[in-house]
Amino acid sequence: MRRLIATTVTAVGVLAATAGAATQDTLSLAANPTVVVYGKTTALSGTLSPAKANQNVTVQGQECGKPNYAKVTTVKTTSTGAFTGNATPTVATTYQAKQKSTTSTTVTVKVKPVVQLLRLARGSYTVKVTAGQSLTNKTVLFQRYSKLKKRWLGVKKVVLTTATASTPKPTMVTSVSFKAKVVVRRARVRAVLSAAQAAPCYVAAISNTARA
Numbered sequence: 001m002r003r004l005i006a007t008t009v010t011a012v013g014v015l016a017a018t019a020g021a022a023t024q025d026t027l028s029l030a031a032n033p034t035v036v037v038y039g040k041t042t043a044l045s046g047t048l049s050p051a052k053a054n055q056n057v058t059v060q061g062q063e064c065g066k067p068n069y070a071k072v073t074t075v076k077t078t079s080t081g082a083f084t085g086n087a088t089p090t091v092a093t094t095y096q097a098k099q100k101s102t103t104s105t106t107v108t109v110k111v112k113p114v115v116q117l118l119r120l121a122r123g124s125y126t127v128k129v130t131a132g133q134s135l136t137n138k139t140v141l142f143q144r145y146s147k148l149k150k151r152w153l154g155v156k157k158v159v160l161t162t163a164t165a166s167t168p169k170p171t172m173v174t175s176v177s178f179k180a181k182v183v184v185r186r187a188r189v190r191a192v193l194s195a196a197q198a199a200p201c202y203v204a205a206i207s208n209t210a211r212a
Helices: 002-022
Strands: 030-032 035-037 042-049 056-063 070-076 082-087 093-099 107-112 114-121 124-131 139-146 151-159 162-165 172-179 188-193
Touching: 030 107, 042 056, 042 093, 056 082, 070 082, 082 093, 114 188, 124 139, 124 188, 151 172, 151 188
Parallel strands: 035 107
Antiparallel strands: 030 042, 042 082, 056 070, 056 093, 093 107, 114 124, 124 172, 139 151, 139 188, 162 172
16 A cells, blocks of 8 residues: 555656646757858847746857857847847857746847958058957058869968958958059959957958959
């Protein structure tokens, strides 16, 4: 009899634990896109399960180089438990969502600087890199396209020297003017900020093309 009672109590306990686990809240989070050009937004969306409407979900972001998360936005769930919000990261940022004591997994959104190549005159150019922080002392590769070899060839490496604050904050435009001889007249040229030079807070970026 005692064994039967003990077995019954154990079974009830297991069922209760299973029911509790089944109703435990979970929170998902995704970003689209996961790589954005500087100044552009990404959509952050997820679902609270089991579905609960009108629940406040706080989206937090940890920026590259920062030790802690900071609030980005607060959104409400729909009747299906879904939520969505937008973010405009200025550097690579890791996001997570929180609803009371429930925390989602993280998602990282990378940022690509805006690289612009200007032809001032034949053999004279300016490169501008727009990002959320100064990129002085970073190296940019000036390239020309070879129709014969059907690939881009390195012409010159130039170092970004001047940083100027722009809007909106914290935008910085880092630039350099330089001279470069391109052997093929009217060849297509461009500037490339490599992954190694863009690191740690940005990814590689390529400028518009111009004519030498």
